Amino acid sequence: MATFKYHLLICGGTGCKASDSDGIITSLNKEIKEKGLENDVKVVTTGCFGFCEKGPIVKVLPDNTFYTQVTPGDAAEIIQEHIIKGRKVERLLYTDPETENHIADSKHMGFYQKQIRIALRNCGFIDPENLDEAISRDAYMALGKALTEMTPQEVIDEIKKSGLRGRGGGGFPTGLKWEFASKNEADQKYVVCNADEGDPGAFMDRSILEGDPHTVLEAMAICGYTMGADKGLIYIRAEYPLAIKRLKIAIDQAREYGLLGKNILGTDFNFDIELRYGAGAFVCGEETALIHSMEGERGEPTFKPPFPAESGYNGKPTNVNNVETFASVPVILLKGADWFSSIGTEKSKGTKVFALAGKINNVGLIEVPMGTTLREVIFEIGGGIKDGKKFKAVQTGGPSGGCLTEKHLDTPIDFDNLIAEGSMMGSGGMIVMDEDDCMVSVAKFYLDFTVEESCGKCTPCRIGNKRLYEILDKITKGEGTMEDLDNLKNLSNVIKDTALCGLGQTSPNPVLSTLDNFWDEYVAHVTDKKCPAGACTDLMNYNIIEENCVGCTACARACPVNCITGERKMPHHIDQAACIKCGTCMEKCKFNAIELI
């Protein structure tokens, strides 16, 4: 075996693949071959590095150089300069936005400094399609330890002691869930992995499955051992083709090595895993709906109890956990519950992965200890708001969560604090909004999503959410009344109290939290018929300031609906009734004579 002197790690996550990381790999390999360096340099495709904003990423080891926004055309220079001559390619290094210095080493980038990577420990480090690399990073070691050195109850106790809580949204203690499932006797039990990540803007689970699939398979087997199940099912949405491909490869490899199948590691424990595909319905992330969907029924939730731990898939005891929850399990067994519980806050232990999206500089995937503040996440790791605009709110918890504002920035993030502030952890999507975002429109966006995704089984969710949406729509059109605002609040509370499942019970959250935090903005829409953020087109008027207008006719010629009239060299006029508010006139005007009011 050749001893490679350099490893080039290239992100093969969906985001970087979309920016042609495959092309980079091809040209790197070509260059390496041309220069005769096949025995010196190894090119490795890995999972997501998390720094998607600056992708595709190429990391050169051992000197830990972090190249950003690489194109296939840069391959020759990286090989020629860095590998052969030992000089870093300055122009591809990350530039610190504050000091404008180039930073070569990822360890010194603000983006990585506050992070602790537990669930993402192998993402961006190993080749996810290579079981050998996973094994060299302790894959299946925790399963081995559990099977040979621990009883099922000891494993459950360890997980309970670690304080691990479900990362999918609910935050239910994982060890307790496993214990319930283990206590129910049956001839067949199931372990289910919920990979139906549905929040808009969330991609944590996808990245884990794409970057380190074996950790999820291993944890499912460990869970199977604790509850006496020999069958695992991964419910994954069909929109995740790359994650599906890598899971299939991982399952085949694990079977080949005997790490899945009969008599695992010479014990009498059997466990195998199959995939089940979802069609991408949001409600199927709810565990009872997920189970029905797997059974071939409609993806509709049913009332709990009975809980899946008692009667789940095919009426048998079933334990459902989220991808990220599973990904934390092997590390807990290897490093111990005490180590895990030393990280985080009193009631929320360990770390949480967040997908940063929206008006933030460093869009990407991060993993921070519980208790990190929103300010640290948004301004230190996330690099602040795009284009120097003002921070307005951050939406956590997806359509089930709420908006947090300036005054919440120093709140340590954990399950309980977020609920206390009227939002929730959810699966970990964080959408950052700036001064140009209208909060009424944001609430309307989420309601639009919920209305679309409601399964229609219960009345509060099916009809109630539709009515909420209609009221919001009315307000954004400037037709709302103060009575509508009262109705919004009352209806929201009724839906919360009466809906059948988690989807309906949480769907009014975006409305309630924006009403709480941005009451003035709602009032402005209703009484002044104005949108302070300038986002609701129905409430805006383009107006020509007569003093500034020189009558150049540029706007009139550009107007697509010919609603601007006026003599040459005389102030022009916009016919408000005909205006479609496209903003073209404002773009064309060179004299700042058009204002938005």
Place this chain on the structure above:
Amino acid sequence: MAKITSLNDLRKIKDDLQEKIRLRENAESPESMAQIKVGMATSGIASGAKEIFNFLVEELDKRNVSAVVTQTGDMGYSYAEPTIEVTLPGQDPVVFGYVTVDKADEIIEKYIRNGELIEGIIPANYKTIDD
């Protein structure tokens, strides 16, 4: 690949495989192990630095010594090429000149393993901008 039939098998395979990604593991925590920089500008390469670089990478691996070997540019000691700079954890860097394969062997065995100073050290005679 044969099936893995016991935890011990798995551990053994892991130890074998770990070699393959040692380079990456080491890069994660460079401050905890010896870092060796080989001066590989034109003059260094002409005097045989490439050979020393290869020797170090391969031998450290074979002898199970944890170290990060990287190449760097001209260190300025053109009269004493090939030169290498070794930084042991928590210590100041030490530069060795006129490094041959034999000398490199001695550096690994005596200095890196035992911290024993050996002949051939070039005294540092400059300050960096961080000093």
